[in-house]
Amino acid sequence: MALVGIDLGTSSVKVIILDEQGGMLGMGKTDYTVLSPHRGWVESDPEVWWQSTVTAVHNALVAAKHPTITAVGLSGQMHGVVLTDEQGKALRPALLWADMRAEAVLSHYQSLSAAAKKRLANPLVPGMAGPLLCWLAQYEKASYQSARWALQPKDWLRMRMTGIPATDPSDASATLLYDLPGDHWAEDVIASLNLKRSLFPDIMASSAKAGLLSTKAAAELGLPAAIPVATGAADTAAAALGTGLLAPGTLQLTLGTGAQIIQLCAQPLSDETTRTHLYRAADGKNWYNMAAIQNAGLVLDWVRQTFNASWDEIFASANSVEPGSTGLIFLPEFTKERANQLADHQGGAFLHLRIHHRREELFYASLEGVAFGIRLALESLPAAQQASSLRLAGGGSVHPAWQQMLADILGRTLELVNTSEASARGAALLAGIINHSWPDIQATQQIAPGIQAYITPDSQRASLYQNIYQHFLQQARMSF
Numbered sequence: 001m002a003l004v005g006i007d008l009g010t011s012s013v014k015v016i017i018l019d020e021q022g023g024m025l026g027m028g029k030t031d032y033t034v035l036s037p038h039r040g041w042v043e044s045d046p047e048v049w050w051q052s053t054v055t056a057v058h059n060a061l062v063a064a065k066h067p068t069i070t071a072v073g074l075s076g077q078m079h080g081v082v083l084t085d086e087q088g089k090a091l092r093p094a095l096l097w098a099d100m101r102a103e104a105v106l107s108h109y110q111s112l113s114a115a116a117k118k119r120l121a122n123p124l125v126p127g128m129a130g131p132l133l134c135w136l137a138q139y140e141k142a143s144y145q146s147a148r149w150a151l152q153p154k155d156w157l158r159m160r161m162t163g164i165p166a167t168d169p170s171d172a173s174a175t176l177l178y179d180l181p182g183d184h185w186a187e188d189v190i191a192s193l194n195l196k197r198s199l200f201p202d203i204m205a206s207s208a209k210a211g212l213l214s215t216k217a218a219a220e221l222g223l224p225a226a227i228p229v230a231t232g233a234a235d236t237a238a239a240a241l242g243t244g245l246l247a248p249g250t251l252q253l254t255l256g257t258g259a260q261i262i263q264l265c266a267q268p269l270s271d272e273t274t275r276t277h278l279y280r281a282a283d284g285k286n287w288y289n290m291a292a293i294q295n296a297g298l299v300l301d302w303v304r305q306t307f308n309a310s311w312d313e314i315f316a317s318a319n320s321v322e323p324g325s326t327g328l329i330f331l332p333e334f335t336k337e338r339a340n341q342l343a344d345h346q347g348g349a350f351l352h353l354r355i356h357h358r359r360e361e362l363f364y365a366s367l368e369g370v371a372f373g374i375r376l377a378l379e380s381l382p383a384a385q386q387a388s389s390l391r392l393a394g395g396g397s398v399h400p401a402w403q404q405m406l407a408d409i410l411g412r413t414l415e416l417v418n419t420s421e422a423s424a425r426g427a428a429l430l431a432g433i434i435n436h437s438w439p440d441i442q443a444t445q446q447i448a449p450g451i452q453a454y455i456t457p458d459s460q461r462a463s464l465y466q467n468i469y470q471h472f473l474q475q476a477r478m479s480f
């Protein structure tokens with residue numbers, strides 16, 4: 001008997017198979033491309049998500065030696081929107097969290113009442129389902145008018161698997177259409193924005209049984225038909241569950257295509273400065289504050305591809321380049337940050353390029369620039385001042401040289417959790433609840449992966465970076 005967890009990320013889908021004690025039996029991963037057909041647009045084709053999921057599930061089953069699967073759980077990238085027909089068939093490519101086109105309609109949000117904005121409890125930024133739907137309603141009337149459902153990515157996947165439209169609080173609360181203190185869709189906001197209320201599915205607990213795997217989906221995935229599928233959770237919330245972060249206190253940095261630093265909180269207290277987000281956790285009990293970084297793995301992957309480099313070559317720059325990259329500065333703001341901007345947004349840049357700069361400096365400066373962006377976001381979290389350590393998770397955090405750089409630049413110890421796929425693990429743990437492998441979310445803490453290593457900052461480099469970081473901020477802000 002085994003459980004499947006599927007994490008539909010921005011750059012790849014990850015599938016893991018756990019036994020009923022939470023032990024890893026196998027995994028599969030399939031990459032896909034993020035599309036940018038016009039300036040500021042960021043999209044993915046849901047059909048590619050599905051084909052990639054089929055491949056990753058098959059590979060995970062092979063790696064796990066074909067155990068009997070009894071339940072499936074889901075996690076997925078947050079905020080964006082998939083417009084579908086009645087059956088869940090996508091009507092156009094999915095719009096993703098990094099998409100900027102809805103800047104053009106943010107004025108609709110700005111003119112909401114102060115009370116309504118307070119209940120949304122989050123910065124008003126364009127890559128969320130609410131603003132994206134406002135854009136679609138205005139500029140793509142045909143697809144908007146014919147849509148039956150507006151789904152989050154993992155909810156689209158579940159509908160494809162079960163035919164049941166639903167969402168959960170952790171994803172719904174990250175759409176800018178959710179009343180955080182009231183814990184329900186923000187009916188008044190949806191009405192004020194003139195959005196169709198019927199687009200939004202019922203909200204079910206992340207650990208609820210949302211439906212059964214259809215015969216057709218089961219045949220494609222190679223899984224048994226009619227096994228239960230859990231509602232699932234947003235990837236950041238699922239990653240917290242997957243690493244055993246279930247109580248307020250510890251900070252966690254998840255590094256994927258984007259990066260997020262989160263801290264669980266027992267009350268829905270929003271950030272008056274609007275530099276951090278407030279969302280529902282997967283346990284249905286807590287919330288979490290999150291500082292988001294849009295330009296993390298997304299940008300490093302651009303560097304890797306554009307310079308035709310391997311990941312090893314990029315990280316090997318840490319062996320030959322000194323902190324500060326001999327004056328070279330990389331601004332990673334390829335897409336506008338939601339908050340915590342390094343500079344007035346004009347796009348990314350290499351600043352102060354000189355003839356002596358080699359390929360290695362370009363790579364090292366890119367890593368430094370992304371890490372400085374993470375540091376700025378970290379400093380916006382109220383709890384960061386006191387935190388001397390952070391947990392580290394996510395597929396973009398695995399290289400040892402990069403982990404050490406992050407510890408040095410953030411000036412914090414990084415705790416490496418003994419799981420490579422925290423969000424997919426969180427998803428599988430939710431499957432275990434509907435399968436009665438464990439009674440509830442709290443019980444999953446007993447099978448939480450331990451800390452496999454502590455990466456402590458090198459005191460000399462950390463001290464150097466205090467000054468280099470300040471210099472970086474100053475130069476970044478002077479440059480536009």
Ligand SMILES: Nc1ncnc2c1ncn2[C@@H]1O[C@H](COP(=O)(O)OP(=O)(O)O)[C@@H](O)[C@H]1O
Pocket residue numbers: 008009010011012013255256257258296297298300301311394395396397398399
């Ligand atoms: N082999 C690798 N070594 C180091 N970093 C990688 C590697 N493959 C991908 N990455 C980085 O990880 C990011 C994807 O993180 P991941 O958590 O797997 O994906 P997602 O954002 O889809 O959840 C990529 O954008 C890239 O920057």
Ligand SMILES: O=C(CO)[C@@H](O)[C@H](O)COP(=O)(O)O
Pocket residue numbers: 009010011076077078079097235236255256257258259260292
């Ligand atoms: O944008 C956020 C959180 O605000 C992310 O949680 C996205 O959902 C993307 O996650 P990855 O695909 O980068 O892991």
